[in-house]
Amino acid sequence: QERCEAQEKTYRMRYDFYNVERCEPAIIDKWALNEVAQRSKGRINVKYYWMGALHKTGEHWAACRDGLSEITFINFGYYMPQTPISRGVEWSWKKGASDPEIHMRMMNKLYDEFPEWQQEYEKDNLHVLWFTNWSSAFFNFKKPYPTVDSIKGLRIRAYGVASDALKAVGAVPMPIAAPEIYTSLERGVVDALLMVPVGFSLSSHMDTVVPYVVDGGYGVCGPSAVVMNKKLWDSLPADLKQIFVDIKKELVDGKWVEVLQAFENDCVDQMVKRGAKFQKWDDAEIEKARNIVQPMEVDRWIQEMEKLGFKDAKKFQQRAEELLAQSGPSKFVPPHVYYQQKYGDK
Amino acid sequence: MSANEPKSVVVNETYQKIISPLRFIALASIALLGVSTAADVIKRLSTGWPIGGVMQLSECLMVVMVFLGIAYAQANRRHIRVTIALSRMKPRKVVILDILSCAIQITVLVFLAWKTLEEGIWSCSILEYRVGDIRLPIYWARMLIPIGTIALIGQLLIDIWIDIDRLRGRAPLDLPDVRAIQEIV
């Protein structure tokens, strides 16, 4: 009888997102959760809150933990003290990690292999539905800066691990608060941005001040987890849980990149109309940056983790590398490639 | 202290002394905020490099000044309220409403202190820090919130006591902030 009741119950779920509705991970999550709602035949009802309408950046972890929202988006970069192990997959210029689809697949597989990582979320009453990211992280410049040496001394807005990496290659990382980015660029307090996906450039009009969108081979932007309040997850009947599991599998198997690609191509088209240019650093330059930053960045993380008592930190990185190598090929067409194909050498 | 001062007023004076370290730290944090932020700009303009961690420190200093300052602001009766109706009422009625007002504030602040204490303890347990160009621990700032809130609750309790003495004729009936104009935004 109890089971019967659970099956009749309608679950109202608030999805809490800190950024705009039209950006890479939001488009993907919205596809996924709409699909969940549809397949549940109305037993799951998702209400979306964009732009931090429900909770502000920095509050989402605690809010979902305490049941103030049911599903939320955790960009590790904003919850570093809570997510030390998760940060092990946040890399700068890491070999083989720059493709967003491959990176996403790797995270979703790696998570199942390390109970310590799972604990990171579960001890705070959070259940990971799937891992995702903000697609490729690009530089946004006012004019082309084609080499590592050319960005020396350049003031670049960045946060988290990107700050350390930029410092290592000689740039000046500036932690500018999000609402002030645009005017800081306009007025020259910062010269450039790093860790900006094309969807964000477009929606925030960044491309009108920094029109050169340059793939410096940095890697993916904002690896993140989409999580559900664990108490709620545990209370869901098995068939509803299965819907989430199925959706995750479909994302990993190709839906993720399909939704992402359609969105980013559309963004590139609109940005081209406003005068944006898409470029990529030569492989030699990317290699040069990599040699400065890696393996120092990974080693530092391993050291830190071992200090925190995560003994398998080294194994974690090794497995991550193996999974990166196994997770191809990717169907993802980077913006600059799409740009070249469609608009040629104009 | 004069002999005819009611006990509540005497206790209030003592309480001001007890919480004066909070006020002092809050004042210092305003000054530090100005100096560190200005120094950061000057260093960046002259050397091209910012001082690490000023932004994260600034955020913490905001928490320090606000929550260590709320009891002080109440002691000066500076938490803004609309006095249009009060200023037309009989003083006794005003004092009774003031007791009600303090009691409502205490009720809600007790919950605030309890919940922010819970969060502060959690923050301490993970040694929470804020990320930027350096890692700045912030758990200490989280703990200041319940501390400041409790200090404000203490002030409000004393204010109720003084109000009761006003009703008993042991203190002047006029409330300091009902007819006076204070600077606000």
Add this chain to the structure above:
Amino acid sequence: MVDPYTAVFITIGWIFLMIFVGLPIYATLLTAGLIGLTITEGFGFALGQLKSMPYVHTAEYTLVVVPMFVLMGHLAFSAGLSRDAYQIGRKWLSRFPAGLGLATILGCGAFAAACGSSVATAATIGRVAIPEMNELGYDKKISTGTVAAGGTLGILIPPSIILVFYGTITETSVGACLLAGILPGILSVFIFMLGLTFLAWRNPSLVPAPETYTWKERFSSLKGFWGIGVLFVIVMGGLYGGIATVSETAALGAMAAFLMMVIANRGNMGFAKQKLVEALSETLNTVAMIFLVLIGSYVYSYFITLCGVPEAVNQWVAGLHVAPWIVVVCFLLFLMVLGGFLDPFSILVITLPIMHPVIVDTLGYSSLWLAVIATILIEIGCITPPVGLNVYVIAGIAPDVPMEDIFAGAAWFVLFQAVVVAILMIFPKIATWLPSVVV
């Protein structure tokens, strides 16, 4: 559980009741939000809101401007900048009819460039200007009304706490909001002066005969300009010249005002130290008050958001089929009515969560334009009865003038401000042009 709309009406009733009995605004909004959340989502849910929200909404880098601008205003006053600003206006403008009144408006406009508060601007200029105007034989309605109204320039011309809050609450660039206030601020100064001249022309008995000063006196008064000038250059340079963020600009301004205060005290360090502690203490009072109100307002607007009120109002407005400007005017009239009873700060935190999405996101008006218009309407609230903060503060400075007379004098300026609003409705570029110009 109560349905959301019933809950919203219950909380609105609670807010009015609590405001009436004199519960502080922070506690009014906080309790209203918690009651609303409790009856719609449950008590545990409501309490959950209190956990991390107070920290997150205080440890906010963009709000660093608030203590810094407040401190700058207090230090600028201690440095005697208000007196200097007034003297310049007096020496240069007093040969015109209502010259001293014009000087007062100009002095308010100049001091507004150092002070982010309306009440503080009125109080500081008023202490100098009212006795001098009365001595010359100005009608007391005019002398007090001019200062009360001139003070409102303090929150339009940057720095401005109100514009900072508007930017923070609506996630509009704070720097752009501050820049947007400059031209409308100058326009207001101009319209006020024009209006006062018109009054003097229609009714010469209101103002005494002009006084004259020599050119030498005029030019020598200009040496008093350097203090205001330096602060103006720092704030404008910071906002516009690209050397610093808004928060950094505010800190630089505060430090500069501190140095001026030390210099003005001619190296008397004991006195300077005492003035510094006073300024810091006043800043602490204001900052603690403001942030507690902000926290209360966040809890209440969280409840409002959860109930879907902004969406409902949006849909309702969209279904009205009236011209967008009529909707805007209705909102502005509502602001004016609130301005009769509430302080500028509370008006902003109560109305913006609903007004901003409708006017900006749905009707497509510029957020910067709304920032300026809302600020002016809030200014009007500062000089209209029954609650007019600027009038109250002037009544404190000029105890011999009945409150009704001050309100009557200020009423002329409400008319002038309506002219400014009309001009801005017709030429919105006056507000949006300056922030749009890229250096």
